[in-house]
Amino acid sequence: MSAKSYLSISPEVKKALAEGKPVVALESTIITHGMPYPQNLEMATNVEQVIRDNGAVPATIAIMDGRFCVGVSGEDLERLAQTGGTAAKASRRDVSALLVKGEIAGTTVATTMQIASLAGIHVFATGGIGGVHRGAEDTFDISADLEELSRTPVCVVCAGAKSILDIAKTLEVLETNGVPVLGYGTDDFPAFWARQSGHKVDHRFDDVADIAKVVAMQADLGMGGVLVANPIPEADALDPAAIEARIAEAIRGAEQEGISRKALTPFLLKRIFELTDGNSLVANIALVENNAKVAAGIAVALAARNSAKPATYRA
Amino acid sequence: MSAKSYLSISPEVKKALAEGKPVVALESTIITHGMPYPQNLEMATNVEQVIRDNGAVPATIAIMDGRFCVGVSGEDLERLAQTGGTAAKASRRDVSALLVKGEIAGTTVATTMQIASLAGIHVFATGGIGGVHRGAEDTFDISADLEELSRTPVCVVCAGAKSILDIAKTLEVLETNGVPVLGYGTDDFPAFWARQSGHKVDHRFDDVADIAKVVAMQADLGMGGVLVANPIPEADALDPAAIEARIAEAIRGAEQEGISRKALTPFLLKRIFELTDGNSLVANIALVENNAKVAAGIAVALAARNSAKPATYRA
Amino acid sequence: MSAKSYLSISPEVKKALAEGKPVVALESTIITHGMPYPQNLEMATNVEQVIRDNGAVPATIAIMDGRFCVGVSGEDLERLAQTGGTAAKASRRDVSALLVKGEIAGTTVATTMQIASLAGIHVFATGGIGGVHRGAEDTFDISADLEELSRTPVCVVCAGAKSILDIAKTLEVLETNGVPVLGYGTDDFPAFWARQSGHKVDHRFDDVADIAKVVAMQADLGMGGVLVANPIPEADALDPAAIEARIAEAIRGAEQEGISRKALTPFLLKRIFELTDGNSLVANIALVENNAKVAAGIAVALAARNSAKPATYRA
Ligand SMILES: [Mn+2]
Ligand SMILES: [Mn+2]
Numbered sequence: 001m002s003a004k005s006y007l008s009i010s011p012e013v014k015k016a017l018a019e020g021k022p023v024v025a026l027e028s029t030i031i032t033h034g035m036p037y038p039q040n041l042e043m044a045t046n047v048e049q050v051i052r053d054n055g056a057v058p059a060t061i062a063i064m065d066g067r068f069c070v071g072v073s074g075e076d077l078e079r080l081a082q083t084g085g086t087a088a089k090a091s092r093r094d095v096s097a098l099l100v101k102g103e104i105a106g107t108t109v110a111t112t113m114q115i116a117s118l119a120g121i122h123v124f125a126t127g128g129i130g131g132v133h134r135g136a137e138d139t140f141d142i143s144a145d146l147e148e149l150s151r152t153p154v155c156v157v158c159a160g161a162k163s164i165l166d167i168a169k170t171l172e173v174l175e176t177n178g179v180p181v182l183g184y185g186t187d188d189f190p191a192f193w194a195r196q197s198g199h200k201v202d203h204r205f206d207d208v209a210d211i212a213k214v215v216a217m218q219a220d221l222g223m224g225g226v227l228v229a230n231p232i233p234e235a236d237a238l239d240p241a242a243i244e245a246r247i248a249e250a251i252r253g254a255e256q257e258g259i260s261r262k263a264l265t266p267f268l269l270k271r272i273f274e275l276t277d278g279n280s281l282v283a284n285i286a287l288v289e290n291n292a293k294v295a296a297g298i299a300v301a302l303a304a305r306n307s308a309k310p311a312t313y314r315a
Numbered sequence: 316m317s318a319k320s321y322l323s324i325s326p327e328v329k330k331a332l333a334e335g336k337p338v339v340a341l342e343s344t345i346i347t348h349g350m351p352y353p354q355n356l357e358m359a360t361n362v363e364q365v366i367r368d369n370g371a372v373p374a375t376i377a378i379m380d381g382r383f384c385v386g387v388s389g390e391d392l393e394r395l396a397q398t399g400g401t402a403a404k405a406s407r408r409d410v411s412a413l414l415v416k417g418e419i420a421g422t423t424v425a426t427t428m429q430i431a432s433l434a435g436i437h438v439f440a441t442g443g444i445g446g447v448h449r450g451a452e453d454t455f456d457i458s459a460d461l462e463e464l465s466r467t468p469v470c471v472v473c474a475g476a477k478s479i480l481d482i483a484k485t486l487e488v489l490e491t492n493g494v495p496v497l498g499y500g501t502d503d504f505p506a507f508w509a510r511q512s513g514h515k516v517d518h519r520f521d522d523v524a525d526i527a528k529v530v531a532m533q534a535d536l537g538m539g540g541v542l543v544a545n546p547i548p549e550a551d552a553l554d555p556a557a558i559e560a561r562i563a564e565a566i567r568g569a570e571q572e573g574i575s576r577k578a579l580t581p582f583l584l585k586r587i588f589e590l591t592d593g594n595s596l597v598a599n600i601a602l603v604e605n606n607a608k609v610a611a612g613i614a615v616a617l618a619a620r621n622s623a624k625p626a627t628y629r630a
Numbered sequence: 631m632s633a634k635s636y637l638s639i640s641p642e643v644k645k646a647l648a649e650g651k652p653v654v655a656l657e658s659t660i661i662t663h664g665m666p667y668p669q670n671l672e673m674a675t676n677v678e679q680v681i682r683d684n685g686a687v688p689a690t691i692a693i694m695d696g697r698f699c700v701g702v703s704g705e706d707l708e709r710l711a712q713t714g715g716t717a718a719k720a721s722r723r724d725v726s727a728l729l730v731k732g733e734i735a736g737t738t739v740a741t742t743m744q745i746a747s748l749a750g751i752h753v754f755a756t757g758g759i760g761g762v763h764r765g766a767e768d769t770f771d772i773s774a775d776l777e778e779l780s781r782t783p784v785c786v787v788c789a790g791a792k793s794i795l796d797i798a799k800t801l802e803v804l805e806t807n808g809v810p811v812l813g814y815g816t817d818d819f820p821a822f823w824a825r826q827s828g829h830k831v832d833h834r835f836d837d838v839a840d841i842a843k844v845v846a847m848q849a850d851l852g853m854g855g856v857l858v859a860n861p862i863p864e865a866d867a868l869d870p871a872a873i874e875a876r877i878a879e880a881i882r883g884a885e886q887e888g889i890s891r892k893a894l895t896p897f898l899l900k901r902i903f904e905l906t907d908g909n910s911l912v913a914n915i916a917l918v919e920n921n922a923k924v925a926a927g928i929a930v931a932l933a934a935r936n937s938a939k940p941a942t943y944r945a
């Protein structure tokens with residue numbers, strides 16, 4: 001069977017792709033593992049609306065019923081949101097086993113890129129990518145997202161890597177893997193909840209049309225993905241020093257309670273939520289909506305580029 | 316020249332592939348570097364018989380006379396077994412140089428996968444894969460097997476990674492590389508000589524037909540290899556704590572004698588053989604035969620899947 | 631657009647490629663960032679002459695005016711040399727952004743390989759490749775050159791890795807990545823300024839025709855690049871212990887002055903230049919010319935192989 005035969009694309013997304021209209025992919029672990037029902041459903045619906053308000057069609061991606069579902073909506077989106085944390089979390093290594101088992105699964109950055117690319121979608125909005133975990137010099141715990149970015153020609157709009165990670169090492173691996181890290185309106189690589197990480201992006205662009213050019217060129221050259229780092233809006237940003245202190249406190253708590261590696265990320269996110277009186281989640285939702293807006297802008301610019309060419313030159 | 320032009324496939328294997336019959340690849344460093352002649356020849360012949368007894372055609376792979384040989388048998392197998400440790404050991408980096416020099420070489424997991432895939436064989440039985448060496452946080456010594464698994468669509472049936480390795484780090488790199496680690500009839504990732512390593516597999520399957528589905532799907536999706544972890548039979552298994560103590564003792568011995576990196580693996584295997592009164596080798600042979608049996612089952616299920624489809628749908 | 635549409639190939643190089651004549655690619659960060667104007671222009675011209683004297687056509691590669699320029703010469707070479715250190719340094723992650731911005735950039739080993747391969751050039755001469763930085767167990771600072779070598783079928787002739795790097799770890803990563811490291815007339819992996827690093831190559835070849843066979847075979851097999859390690863000529867070599875002591879001294883100096891990671895390589899090269907009374911630069915130029923000569927020999931042997939075949943068998 002061909003890879004495409006595993007896709008179930010919604011009629012709206014299929015029509016948009018066929019007509020060369022702008023489409024923005026969305027991941028679903030934020031729905032299944034990011035927050036409880038019905039808050040997750042509300043968030044997902046709002047993010048989709050932001051993409052529509054900015055001229056693009058949203059395509060939420062998940063693995064359901066043995067299929068790669070692109071454009072999950074209505075009852076299926078409700079079912080995905082209700083399943084929540086009891087759904088699987090599909091990293092690249094899990095995809096085939098989950099399809100065979102017919103399980104419902106939220107897709108990570110890596111698998112959302114993979115499925116988006118298969119469906120012909122080139123722009124994807126998320127919160128923050130996975131990366132190199134703190135302590136990875138001893139544990140070797142590095143997200144599959146960094147490999148996927150080196151291989152799959154999709155533009156991922158994020159607010160940096162999740163800042164419980166080791167940002168410096170994450171940027172080093174991205175460089176080794178040849179992944180362009182573009183700052184949208186910034187020279188600084190953002191730190192998810194905060195606007196700055198103390199590290200620089202590779203290249204700054206202030207215009208989504210230029211970013212669309214880079215995305216098109218990476219695809220032309222067979223060079224893999226593009227990471228667009230888009231800082232959280234000032235009004236929603238947390239203070240870099242304050243949030244870093246909360247992260248450090250959460251990490252100390254994990255060590256004292258002997259929290260093991262697999263359980264660490266959910267533990268840290270929950271502790272940081274508590275330590276910030278819930279502000280970390282408010283900021284998280286704000287930055288995802290902000291990324292959806294910028295991703296829509298890039299998708300619109302990309303569609304305009306393609307429609308400006310004679311049909312025979314379309315990718 | 317095309318890649319396939321370097322292949323010399325035996326008439327029996329060629330016929331089986333043409334007719335869509337089940338074929339199982341076997342590596343040859345276990346023959347050249349695993350044990351002395353004529354014990355190695357006897358082991359190789361027995362493993363091939365296990366595959367035949369379970370309904371598949373064995374295809375021992377080696378590099379000989381400037382060719383990728385698939386289905387080494389008769390005089391050639393005798394020659395390979397007699398050459399033994401004076402043969403080269405062909406990792407991916409060695410393949411082209413060895414072909415040019417016309418040297419005889421045993422193939423590792425990585426190069427057996429590469430050649431099997433080139434020949435159209437999708438299932439391969441071995442003892443244990445290479446992985447991340449203990450101390451790799453300082454030495455960066457990581458087997459090329461882990462890269463090959465991320466790239467080449469072959470199902471490798473093993474009893475875990477060789478347990479002189481760092482199992483936790485090996486599993487982390489497999490996750491980063493997007494390789495599915497499936498447990499056959501087990502939730503635990505086995506530790507080669509022992510049935511448990513203290514780490515979990517990604518997904519458990521109790522039926523070879525389901526594993527065959529995953530293998531077919533990985534190939535359809537262009538996603539690289541599948542690692543099937545198949546624990547050593549209970550009757551042959553060594554006690555996890557006892558064998559780990561022997562490994563630790565062997566490592567201390569290597570440190571005291573100042574054994575360098577390249578000589579370390581053969582030194583450790585020899586010491587563990589001595590420290591277990593030869594039981595480590597008996598267990599090694601038992602687990603290889605057990606893997607051959609499971610691999611044959613997967614190959615038979617895969618062939619049945621393919622023959623169930625109209626000819627035009629065959630891969 | 632196709633990847634090839636980004637190429638601007640000089641008439642001389644285009645003609646040579648069309649006629650199957652030997653061509654050797656050259657990188658340009660040595661021009662932009664390796665030494666000041668006009669010394670860099672003189673060096674570049676001399677290296678091109680060495681290639682011509684040995685029967686091949688030189689193709690200096692750079693990114694200029696939004697194009698991949700292959701065979702930079704005349705006014706463009708002058709402009710590149712004059713721009714010098716104010717030019718960008720194009721690693722794989724920078725390529726698309728630099729094309730969009732229309733910036734002038736020297737190409738590293740990784741991007742020169744990428745562009746050479748796109749243009750149909752299979753042999754490339756440089757000084758030393760990038761690799762694993764000393765301290766990378768903590769910083770994760772590993773050059774993109776090592777990934778490009780695993781992927782792109784170009785033969786890179788060098789005098790080893792720049793010896794401010796961690797040579798042992800660099801060789802381990804090359805092994806993991808499946809890259810053949812061939813010694814030309816040597817069993818020892820050279821240490822850039824010195825003829826020996828204390829580490830072995832994978833395979834020694836004394837005849838460029840055999841190396842050409844390996845290069846052709848890697849391409850046939852879809853296996854990525856080949857690293858040819860060619861020691862600096864005896865007359866120009868520095869004493870291994872003496873230069874290692876200078877490197878250690880330079881590293882201590884960097885630590886004392888708190889030189890940060892990004893600024894470290896240029897700082898070290900400048901300090902080593904001073905500590906060796908300029909001999910490090912003299913040696914650097916000598917080894918580049920020596921690599922150009924060997925690369926020309928390999929390119930000539932490769933062209934002879936191809937022209938010996940009927941036209942229909944040409945790659
Ligand atoms: Mn992980
Ligand atoms: Mn190794």
Ligand SMILES: [Mn+2]
Nearest residue numbers: 175771772773
């Ligand atoms: Mn670096």
